[in-house]
Amino acid sequence: MITRSPFVLRADPRRVIAKPYFPGEEIAGGHPTRASLLMARILALSEEEVTRALDEVLVSFQARHRHFEELLDRHWALVAPYAGDEPVSVARRRLVGAYFTHEYSVEGAALFNPSVVPSPDQTGLAEGQCRFVMSLRAVGEGHISSIEFRSGTFDLQGTVLLEAASPFLVAGLRAPPSTYAKALFRAKLVELGVGNEVAWQILERLPMAFSLAELDASLLATEQETSSLAMTYETVKIVRVLAASSYVTTFPTDSTLSERVIFPAGPNETHGMEDARFVRFQEDDGAVRYYATYTAFDGYGIVPQLIETEDFRQFQISTLHGSAAQNKGMALFPRRIGGKYVMISRRDRENLHLAQSDRLDQWDTLTELHRPRHPWELVQIGNCGSPIETDAGWLLLTHGVGPMRRYAIGALLLDRDDPLKVIGELREPLLAPEGPEREGYVPNVVYSCGAMKHGDHLMMPYGLSDGAVGISVIRLASLHALLRPPAAA
Numbered sequence: 001m002i003t004r005s006p007f008v009l010r011a012d013p014r015r016v017i018a019k020p021y022f023p024g025e026e027i028a029g030g031h032p033t034r035a036s037l038l039m040a041r042i043l044a045l046s047e048e049e050v051t052r053a054l055d056e057v058l059v060s061f062q063a064r065h066r067h068f069e070e071l072l073d074r075h076w077a078l079v080a081p082y083a084g085d086e087p088v089s090v091a092r093r094r095l096v097g098a099y100f101t102h103e104y105s106v107e108g109a110a111l112f113n114p115s116v117v118p119s120p121d122q123t124g125l126a127e128g129q130c131r132f133v134m135s136l137r138a139v140g141e142g143h144i145s146s147i148e149f150r151s152g153t154f155d156l157q158g159t160v161l162l163e164a165a166s167p168f169l170v171a172g173l174r175a176p177p178s179t180y181a182k183a184l185f186r187a188k189l190v191e192l193g194v195g196n197e198v199a200w201q202i203l204e205r206l207p208m209a210f211s212l213a214e215l216d217a218s219l220l221a222t223e224q225e226t227s228s229l230a231m232t233y234e235t236v237k238i239v240r241v242l243a244a245s246s247y248v249t250t251f252p253t254d255s256t257l258s259e260r261v262i263f264p265a266g267p268n269e270t271h272g273m274e275d276a277r278f279v280r281f282q283e284d285d286g287a288v289r290y291y292a293t294y295t296a297f298d299g300y301g302i303v304p305q306l307i308e309t310e311d312f313r314q315f316q317i318s319t320l321h322g323s324a325a326q327n328k329g330m331a332l333f334p335r336r337i338g339g340k341y342v343m344i345s346r347r348d349r350e351n352l353h354l355a356q357s358d359r360l361d362q363w364d365t366l367t368e369l370h371r372p373r374h375p376w377e378l379v380q381i382g383n384c385g386s387p388i389e390t391d392a393g394w395l396l397l398t399h400g401v402g403p404m405r406r407y408a409i410g411a412l413l414l415d416r417d418d419p420l421k422v423i424g425e426l427r428e429p430l431l432a433p434e435g436p437e438r439e440g441y442v443p444n445v446v447y448s449c450g451a452m453k454h455g456d457h458l459m460m461p462y463g464l465s466d467g468a469v470g471i472s473v474i475r476l477a478s479l480h481a482l483l484r485p486p487a488a489a
Helices: 034-043 047-064 068-083 090-099 182-191 197-204 212-225 229-244 476-482
Strands: 002-010 016-020 101-105 110-118 130-139 145-154 160-162 173-175 247-250 273-282 288-297 302-309 314-319 341-345 352-357 365-370 380-383 388-390 393-401 407-414 422-425 452-454 457-464 468-475
Touching: 002 110, 002 160, 016 068, 034 068, 034 090, 047 068, 047 090, 068 090, 068 101, 090 101, 110 273, 110 452, 110 457, 130 273, 130 457, 145 273, 160 468, 182 197, 182 229, 197 212, 197 229, 212 229, 273 302, 352 380, 365 422, 388 452, 457 476, 468 476
Parallel strands: 110 468
Antiparallel strands: 002 468, 016 101, 110 130, 130 145, 145 160, 173 247, 247 314, 273 288, 288 302, 302 314, 341 352, 352 365, 380 393, 388 393, 393 407, 407 422, 452 457, 457 468
């Protein structure tokens, strides 16, 4: 019934990005920092030593990165203040940039938990083919998760072809959003427990839509005027974290899709961006935009965040707000239903819920949808990506956790007009880990963050025990034939 493709995507530690590097422990007791001491040692080199050292860097690393010398120039700019006012040659600047740079193997540990959507670029294809974009969770040193991409084609016969990935990876350039919404900022501060007079004093100075520069000016004024130093310090710190959690990442126009990696940049995601669930969303007027929910992890807590893009080159990152947006595994429906945005959620970590909202960034209304009932899912259930619209209803792929913490993939069918009505379910798993799929960083797990329908077939990429990625294909008619009315609660 379900066909496993021969393609298996595995982590490739050769795929690296060049990140800014700052020496660790600062020297205490009023001494200069390690960064300033390193800068002084580089500035003390002769021009001959600089030329020889830079030549060695270029020979060893230039072929591993696009626009490598431009990258060194950017990293020099990050630490240039340590050099003071002394004139510095171009070669020495680039050598400084190299000392303050390190390679990071984005896939050094694992590659798993994919989602897939039709690509915005459907040009140059044979009849019946559809180009797709696959997102992947890549894990590197320190178990930090980032988001990578692949592309390929899926035809009406159910044949999947993957395009070869570029040997290069490119990290995007990060910038703040053009404006922040004051009402949402206020609501999130209340959620974060800082709805106090200092926060309201900061916001009172700001227009309804404000820039980062305007926020910085208000923060400075508040710090100068308030007498409650402890409350002011804590509130200003949280306000800055909240502002930094929204940003825009833009990739070079000459980069290919498989070269782009969204690496954690916000304070809520210092330990990773986990399990992005992409969906192609169509508004009532026909406008198309791509969204993804993902879990931001800072090493202590999680925050659900939203990615928006039209072209997979520029991505807007923002925080989701509201009492219904407080856990992992949120998945957006691909269109409005009854004029509202609708999201699958797992608010209590065990059962499926359905959230509805008038806005994409604020989620407060939550209703229980489905509880685990079968032996293979009794520990907990969750979604495997956004629901897929079919003639029979909304097909929602699920994951269930059973004995020995084994993850298997199932499915529900929801009413098209009222998705709170479950009209069908699989009583046995659609896909369970078999053979080599059972072995990996987390054994006995198959897990998907999203599938794609094309013609009469469904393509579902899935993670193999948190270590690699497989691809499966199934005829929709065969899947629908296995759906049964829900078992009694």
